[in-house]
Amino acid sequence: MxxxxxxxxxxxxxxxxxxxxxxxxxxxxxxxxxxxxxxxxxxxxxxxxxxxxxxxxxxxPGFIDAHTHITGGGGEAGFATRVPPVPLSHFTSAGVTSVVGLLGTDDVTRNTQSVVAQVYALREEGLSAWCYTGGYHLPPTTLTGSVKSDIVFIEPVIAVGELAISDHRSSQPTFDELIKVAAECHVARLMTGKAGVLHLHLGDGERGLSLVRRALQETEIPARTFNPTHVNRRRALFEEACELTQKGCWIDITAFETGPDGYEPDEAILHFLEQGFPTDKLTISSDGGGCLPCFNQQGELTKMDFATSKAMTAIFFQLLQQGQSIDKILPFFSQNVANLLQLPNKGQLTVxxxxxxxxxxxxxxxxxxxxxxxxxxxxxxxxxxxxxxxx
Known part of the structure; x- marks a missing residue:
């Protein structure tokens, strides 16, 4: 063929x-x-x-995986646990035709330069690809010295992420630090028409989305700027995130199995639908290439696995098997993602x-x-x- x-x-x-x-x-x-x-x-x-x-x-329409560690994630149990870059077929075999790459815990041995280079490599191999600047920590790793100028001057860079909050691995950002980054994202969006979102990694911490809720109450930064992910890892966190969609935030479910306190991805989507939250404000991503670590109460790693885009696709088929119609669930994997990330030629089949x-x-x-x-x-x-x- x-x-x-x-x-x-x-x-x-x-x-x-x-x-x-x-x-x-x-x-x-x-x-x-x-x-x-x-x-x-x-x-x-x-x-x-x-x-x-x-x-x-x-x-x-091809799926959009908007949270994937294209250069590989991991490294949380030593250098030998650094995941290698994700090859092309790991995306396309799962029906993923567009990806957005990012850095996670390891924004030291990997950087924005390496993510941008991998974006260009995937493009040369026939995939549509973009990336975030920054990573878990502040000050963020950038190419130009600021996240705003990275978005403005570097074509593949469309937003910032995944900045970690409510997680023992984060840099414990203060409210003022968080809203300064969010403000740069917002202004970069105005200047470029790019997504300009602040893609937030949510950990298991009890503080949850309190910083985001405070930002919506005390600042003029638009709600769409704040884009929390991994929100199904705890039930209380998911309920908190769902409420944010009514204020204009997009939230992102992660397609990996959760612990006893969380919602499985398909369960989270069904719960979201049953509760009548805005269906255009929900997306799902794989965390592909990233590690799935488990920690004890002392913050010590107890076991590790790695995610792939196929996990996201598996959730799509699970939902079909549970009686959901294609047109009802498909936007979570395609059109909603394209709308959030300002990708007008993606996420739908149109002339x-x-x-x-x-x-x-x-x-x-x-x-x-x-x-x-x-x-x-x-x-x-x-x-x-x-x-x-x-x-």
Whole structure:
């Protein structure tokens, strides 16, 4: 199977854009979608066209994983526990066609330079990629000396994160320190039209989101600037985060298993829906490439695992198996993320939008094909395009 063609025509596609559009034909040229409609477009015989009859299979926009450690995470139990960079196929095999990379605990042996370099590498391999500047700690690691100028002057840098709060591994930022970073994010958004959010790592601490709630009460910084993640790790934290969506914050669920005090990812999404919170303010990400450490009360590491983007995709299929409709849950994996991060050509299937798409199998319990920017990366369940150093 060739990974590229001048034109690709997908016939009889059951399109979720994310709204359910029914059976349509989709014409793709280069990296863009040219046509979505019921009629078959008439193309000249002199054109090279790859034509595929999908026989009613569901076609979705590619997933956006907006929290992934593309350079690798870890390092919390010594240098040997540093996770290597995440290869291309770990994303596309899971249906992820856009990623946003970041630093976590280790913003010393890794830095903004290495994240930006990995963004460019993934782009060269055919993935859409961006990144955050900064990491867990203050003062933040940057390329230009400030997070605002990083966002303004470095094209792939769209926001700040993941700055840690309510966590023993954080730099214990004060209220004044937090709102100064948030203010820089907001001004950078005004100057550039980029996302300009402050992506906040939430730990297990009882303080939870108190700093964010105070910021919304005492400052003029817009609520959309504050974007907490890992909010399903404790039930009380999740309830607190859900309330913030009513004030205009987007919140992010992480697709890893939680402890006894948290909500499993699918459970968190269902709870959010049942409680009637704003469905356009919820996203899910994988924490891919990052470590999943467990600590005792003394802050000592007791065990460690590592996340992948496939965990996020598994939650999507779990929700389908539990009776949720594709169009109801799909925005959490696509359109909501694109709206938060100001990525207008991502997260939906639309004419002139990027040709990033997923084709589900007939049973809707696995992925048949994945296309990123008009090129097949996975076809008939087989990974046909891999990263430069993948075997």
């Amino acid at each position: 060739s990974t590229s063609s001048q034109f690709t025509l997908l016939r009889n596609a059951n399109v979720f854009a994310p709204a359910a559009l029914g059976l349509k034909n989709i014409l793709i040229c280069g990296k863009k979608i040219l046509y979505i409609g019921e009629d078959l477009p008439q193309l000249s015989d002199c054109l090279t066209v790859q034509e595929i009859d999908l026989t009613g299979k569901a076609v979705l 002139n939008g990027d040709a990033d798409l997923i084709v589900l199998n007939t049973k809707q319990d696995d992925i048949d094909h994945v296309m990123a920017l008009g090129r097949w990366h996975k076809f008939n369940g087989e990974q046909i395009k891999k990263g430069t150093f993948e075997v």
